Amino acid sequence: MSSHPLPQYARSQQTAIVRPTTSSRALLAPLGMQAVRLTDHFWEPRRMSNHKMGLQAQLQQSEQTGRIDNFRRAAGLIQAPFQGIYFNDSDVYKWVEACAWVLATEDDSQLAAQVDEVIALIAAAQDEDGYLNTYFTFERKAERWTNLKDMHELYCAGHLIQAAIAYHRATGKTTLLDVAVRFADNIAQVFGPQGRPGACGHPEIEMALVELARETGNERYLQQAEFFVDQHGRKPPVISGSYYMQDHLPVREQTEVVGHAVRALYLYAGMTDILTETGEQALDSALETLWHNLVEEKTYITGGVGARWEGEAFGSNYELPNDRAYTETCAAIASVMWNWRLLLLKSEARFADTIEQALYNGVISGSSLDGTLFFYQNPLADRGQHRRQPWFPTACCPPNIARLLASLPGYFYSTSEEGLWVHFYANNTATATLASGHTVMLEQETSYPWDGEVMLRVQTETTEEFTLFVRIPGWAEGARAWVNQEEVADVQSGSYLALTRVWSQSDEIRLSFPMDVKLVESHPFVAGNHDCVAIMRGPLVYCVEQADHGNIDVWNLVLPVQPVWEIERRDDLLGGVVTLQAQAYERVLTDWGGQLYRTYRGQSTHYRSARLTAIPYYAWANRETGPMQVWLPVVDHALLVD
Amino acid sequence: MSSHPLPQYARSQQTAIVRPTTSSRALLAPLGMQAVRLTDHFWEPRRMSNHKMGLQAQLQQSEQTGRIDNFRRAAGLIQAPFQGIYFNDSDVYKWVEACAWVLATEDDSQLAAQVDEVIALIAAAQDEDGYLNTYFTFERKAERWTNLKDMHELYCAGHLIQAAIAYHRATGKTTLLDVAVRFADNIAQVFGPQGRPGACGHPEIEMALVELARETGNERYLQQAEFFVDQHGRKPPVISGSYYMQDHLPVREQTEVVGHAVRALYLYAGMTDILTETGEQALDSALETLWHNLVEEKTYITGGVGARWEGEAFGSNYELPNDRAYTETCAAIASVMWNWRLLLLKSEARFADTIEQALYNGVISGSSLDGTLFFYQNPLADRGQHRRQPWFPTACCPPNIARLLASLPGYFYSTSEEGLWVHFYANNTATATLASGHTVMLEQETSYPWDGEVMLRVQTETTEEFTLFVRIPGWAEGARAWVNQEEVADVQSGSYLALTRVWSQSDEIRLSFPMDVKLVESHPFVAGNHDCVAIMRGPLVYCVEQADHGNIDVWNLVLPVQPVWEIERRDDLLGGVVTLQAQAYERVLTDWGGQLYRTYRGQSTHYRSARLTAIPYYAWANRETGPMQVWLPVVDHALLVD
Structure with a gap:
């Protein structure tokens, strides 16, 4: 990674959800969400009710619970005590991120004005030195950075940075990115080899900083992310020494997925971002071991993860109780986030399978059908007591679902040197710029997941050969594929079917996944x-x-x-x-x-x-x-x- | 219950474990532990290693962890900060109680001196007004009674009172009882209809106060226990309003065993003590419902209870995971304590069955065979990680096992108007004074629990008819019984076999429990x-x-x-x-x-x-x-x- 001027991303990659640098080890470059228009009856209605109902309801909750007032207070606009829990800023940042992804494709001037107003409050709440956390203002200013283990300051910073990047990618505006950069610079000044030791008890900032390095071209943020990751497992401990915070061993020596599930998966996602940029073998090896442990011993069939209520944590291997499954909605989302990074890095179908498993089951179970009520826990058996709620004192899940649903079109396709990758299935049209610079348009027609017939129609101006990599889901044993009525041999489930040819305007690919x-x-x-x-x-x-x-x-x-x-x-x-x-x-x-x-x-x-x-x-x-x-x-x- | 002079208990009831008043509704009066001499190879070695090794090891732990120093500090003998957790006094009290029951039958001048020294420290730590808690001294004196929900002050008081009663019954000395009475009077002055509302977040004092009323003849303590029990479920809540503290409903309206297991069972034990003295129908009805819920939906086959790690709590009905069974050793002991009180009240074999199930399985699993290592949790499946420890920061379990093992002979027999009740089986000799005033000696010869043959030999001076009630365990379907070689008809498992006759010197009862x-x-x-x-x-x-x-x-x-x-x-x-x-x-x-x-x-x-x-x-x-x-x-x- 260089600190040279940023590469010009193709317009189709402008609104990518995670965007590895062109010099990274990533095999895939995601197609930004502006390049994909969902028109299906499964995801698009969810994305729409998230936009129309969910985001407004969550803004209202944030107002009613004082989350927005905390920023007004920090900005000196109102005089009032801090309200709620010390990590509440993060919910506002996740809401901003969700709005950003919506505004990337939707024309909604009311929402745009609401977001700009909140961003203005965030900017106004920032300290002169760049520090920003509404809990640690005024009477608590002296307590800044004194309890990294518990107080989520760097976690909140991470969500701010992610929201700022999303908003920048979606709108081109730097209003929030400037705030994020100032805070990141402040953090980089405080913590590091030349500064003080320390890392957050709740990972999140690591992946945010890598993405900030990508967004700004400033590799100092990547180094800062590495510094935080490397604080884990020190003797004597810098964080806590606990399994709960994945601080029991240096990350490269960790072999079992343990502790608080969201913390663990956010940490692994950050490690994967670092690996993607550095190619460090030891990180790769540790992450592969952890991934296999996760999917082979610790994942519910719904894609939900984190079995234990106590500590919202992973259990032992095979400890997957159904009625007392904790399976926090945020943990299933975190699994999607981690696997998405691994998919971009390695282009292997096992990661897309894991994302799909979570998305269709343990993630969207977290929301009511109308998008207004939420599960924190997603058990696989119940006696009728467990019901969704409009909000929670710790309200991490609702805005986490919101930002994922809002950004969903950004997960459907990627490009590589060889061509275009199709990860997921739903009616949509997509426009991708290939490595050659040529444009390909793809149209999907399907009733997936209700039936297994998928029609892909290609339109392209290029006369060069390229490959369409079409995902055959792991569950789809016996899948068949045709190109222009001609059946393709050797279709393997759990892999990408590589279809290489000079594609012409009327080419059609038909996929048939057995829906027994x-x-x-x-x-x-x-x-x-x-x-x-x-x-x-x-x-x-x-x-x-x-x-x-x-x-x-x-x-x-x-x-x-x-x-x-x-x-x-x-x-x-x-x-x-x-x-x-x-x-x-x-x-x-x-x-x-x-x-x-x-x-x-x-x-x-x-x-x-x-x-x-x-x-x-x-x-x-x-x-x-x-x-x-x-x-x-x-x-x-x-x-x-x- | 009257405040008239105490009835003269027969010597054989002097060291009873729980002693309902003669005017109570209890159908049974327990035979004190001094009246029973265990000579078996199952329980007596455990009782002995508890005495010889366990109590010394626990005293040493209490010294090393500052638990005893906390009393020296409160007494002004040393200057040092308070050490450990705010409820640590209770571990010392439970150790004293265990020692008391040992000294009831064993001649151990070293132990006697150690206990007297600790009792002297306890007495010296007491405030002039009777208040006693080493955490709330000096700099924390102003915080007394300010957080009843969390700080265990009344819980610790309860353990002090129980220890004092045990020591009084075992040795006749009033040194600790005087301390307990002064504290109880202080408590009765602070809390009550004429004082302030409040009850402990962790029940314990309720059963202690009823027993103190019994020991002193002062029924004010019984009323005080009723007051505390009646604080549960008030609107607005006095305790916390939580299920965790059994404060979600008034106790008479509670129908499901919920929340922290030890708290729940100590509360029910206290309620049972009150019911035993008052005969209040509403309490009886609630306790029956709770008991059935406990044994029919929430008890492990080991007699362990409290399935959930989070909150050390009861799960939902049928929620009994094996590998993540919490089943705290103290909760199994609490079940024994509650069922013992119900057995004395109602003389029904179901309670003795439940005690036996816990004693032989989920209670003694809590201790290593040599009595020096302890389980806090007693899971029913494990991958090899769970091992016993010498001590815990929260060290409730080791001294709780110690006091139960020390007092075990006191659970073997009871008397009633009709005669003598045999609850459990192990080689022993017992001497009971019947209601008639006559003395009966009974000798048990058996290898129980290793085989099911039990020989009971009666020696008595009386020529009056009386009944021997011999427990046929619930598991012993097909059990047979003989009196002097003559088989008894209609032997029912899960009941007391009533054998009524004029017993003479050479009478033998043979029991045969199928050990398939x-x-x-x-x-x-x-x-x-x-x-x-x-x-x-x-x-x-x-x-x-x-x-x-x-x-x-x-x-x-x-x-x-x-x-x-x-x-x-x-x-x-x-x-x-x-x-x-x-x-x-x-x-x-x-x-x-x-x-x-x-x-x-x-x-x-x-x-x-x-x-x-x-x-x-x-x-x-x-x-x-x-x-x-x-x-x-x-x-x-x-x-x-x-």
Whole structure:
């Protein structure tokens, strides 16, 4: 990475979500969100209700809870005590970031004015030396940087920087970027080899600083990010020495994903950004080990991560309880953020698979269908108590969902030296500038995730050969592909199908992903899933919810080994879903009385026939309350009564 | 209850563990521990190593961690800062209580001198007005009673009172009782209908005050206990309003066992003491509902309770994870304390069953075999990380085990109007004074819990008819009984067998409890135990531990539906145990590769034959580290490889 003048990014990369430098090791360059127009019925309505309803509701919450007033106070505009928790600035920054990504593509002068007003308040709240945190003003000014472990100052700074970069990319305005740079310079002056030791107890600033280096061309911020990452695991400890803060070992020696889930994944994302720019082998090796541990031992089938309530933390390997799954919405989002960076670096489909798994399940379950209510935790089984809320005292999740949904078009495509990469599927049109400088337009037509047929239409002016890399999802065993009616051989699920040719105007690629209902089992060490299966169709994990089952407690639903599924498109239900129905069994518990334990008499459970209806997991808890579960027991020979 | 002169208790009731007044509703009067001499090989060695090793080690820990110095400091004997946590006085009180119960039967002048020295320090630390808490002295004196919710002042007072009563009953000395009474009077002056509202965030003082009323004949303390209990659930809240502190509802309206487990069970124990003295129907009804919820939905098969790490709390109904079972040792002890009070009140075998289940499993698992290392948590599955420790910053568990083990002989027998009640089985001799004033001597001869044969020999001077109530444990289906070779008809497990006659010198009762190995299943809503069984023999829950299984990971052990057991007495192993061995299966995981999820192919798991060795759960983690589990999958038709 150089501190030379910034390379001129193609217009199609202007609004990239994460933008490695051209001298980095990244194999892919993301297509900015302005280059992609979603027109589908799955994501675009979510993005729209996030824009129209969610962002306004969150601004209102930020006003009502004093989050905005804290900036007015710091700016000297009002006299009032600080309100709320010391990390509340970060929620405002995430809201600004979400608005920025919306304004990148939408013409909304009201929202633009609201954001500018908030940005003006942020700028006015900044100290002369560049420091900015509304909690540590006036009477608490002397406490700045005195408790990095707990007080989230650098974490808030990181969110400010991310918001500033988004706003700069989306609008070209430097109003917030100037503020961010001044604060980053202040931070770089305080902390470092020539300054004092220290790093944040909650990682976040590391990835923000790398991106700031990319945005400004000033590699000092990259070095600052490396400095913070390298503070982990020092003896004596600089941060806390704890697993909770990933401070138990130097990051390059860490082999197990531990501690607070969002902290861990934000740290790994920052490490990946550094690796992308430096190519350091030791970082790569550690991150690969951590990634395998995450997806092979510690990820729910929904893509949710962070099993434990205590410490909002990762559990031990295979510790994935369903009813007490913590699986914070922010942690699933953090997994998307980390895997997106890995995908850009390595161009391997396993990262896109992990993103898709999280997006369609454990991320959007975090929001109600209308985008106004939110889950902090996303359990995979419930007795009917867990419901979404409009806001939380610690309100990290709502604006985190908001910024992800707002930026979603930016995750669909990338370019590389060889051509164009298609990561995800939904109706859209995209315009990409290839390495050659030529422009390619691509149109996707599909009802994904409801069916597995995808049509891609290419329009390009170039007569040079290039490759379309088309992702065949990991779940899509038996996928087929055609180019202009001619079937492509050797289509492998869990990989990018490379289609190289001189593409011409009327070329069509047809993809067909089998959308059979699939039963999935988990590793036998996952205690709660023993002899149970989850129902999947395409990228979607399904669940059974009380609202569809009358008097049958869905915790008593049991599947036969080979259910016969009836697949039904229901536009009227839950914003439009495909339901799955089958003849199954209801476990009859009458012979248990009030017992918790009894002598085992062999497999003596009795069953009744029952009709089972499964809905997508993300859509649960949008109707009347009642039990829900994802993992269902399977029974070979059911002893029927009645 | 009256404030008239105290009734003269028979000598055999002098050292009772809990002693309802003669005017109470209690159906049973416990035989004091001085009336029972244990001579068995199970409990007496534990009681002895607790006495000889444990109490000295705990005194040393209390010295090293400043717990005793805190009293010297408060007494003005040394100048030093307060050390440790604000509730640390309670550990010293529990140690004194444990010593008191030891001194009730053992002649140990060194220990007696040590206790007297500590008691002198406690007395010297007391304020002129009776207040006593070493944390709230000098610079913190002004903070007394300002944060009842968190600061455990009344909790510590409760432990002081309990220790004082034990010491008074055991030695007849009033040195500590005088201190306790002065503090209790101070408390009664501060809090009450004429004083200020308030109750402790951690119940404990309630049962202590009822017992103090019993010990002193001053019923003001009973009223004070009722006052504290009635503070729960007020609107606006007096304590916190939280479920965590059982303050969400008035106690008489509480129907579900919730919140911090030890707090909950200490509260219910205090409520039971009040009910025992007052007979209040509403309390009885609430306690019955709570008890059924506890044992029918929230108790581990080990008798451990309190499933959740976060908040050391009860989970939802059927939320009983094995690897993340919190099951604090203190909570199992608290369950014993509550059930003991219910047993005295109602004389029903279900309470004795619950006590036995906890004592033989989830309580003594809390201590290493040599009595020097302790578990705070008692999980039912582990990967080999969880090991006992000599002490904890929050050191509630070690002295709680110590006081329970020291007082154990006091739980074996009770008397009632009708005769003598035998609750538990171990070699011992007991001398009871019946209601008639006559004396009965009873001798138990048994190898319980290793075999189920029990011989009871009666010696009595009385020629009046009386009843021996002999407990037939709930697990002992098919139990048989003989009086002088003549078989008794209709022996019911889970009840007291009433044997009424004019007992004469040579009378013998023989009991035979079937000691077949039993597989037990749990309610299907317990997610982690689906299609799994636990192995039990007699009152003991068994587990499989890595140390007995070479290269086979015990998490892969699977049982056939009808194992053929080889039962072996092993005096050389783990302090002497009976091991259970059977041909079983090892799950072969090689086809899983690094996968966490895979498409379900029917029951496709492969197995190898494997020899399984089970040891008593309480004895785990006394050898080399390695995985352990209690609940094992059962497989009907195992697909064998190799």
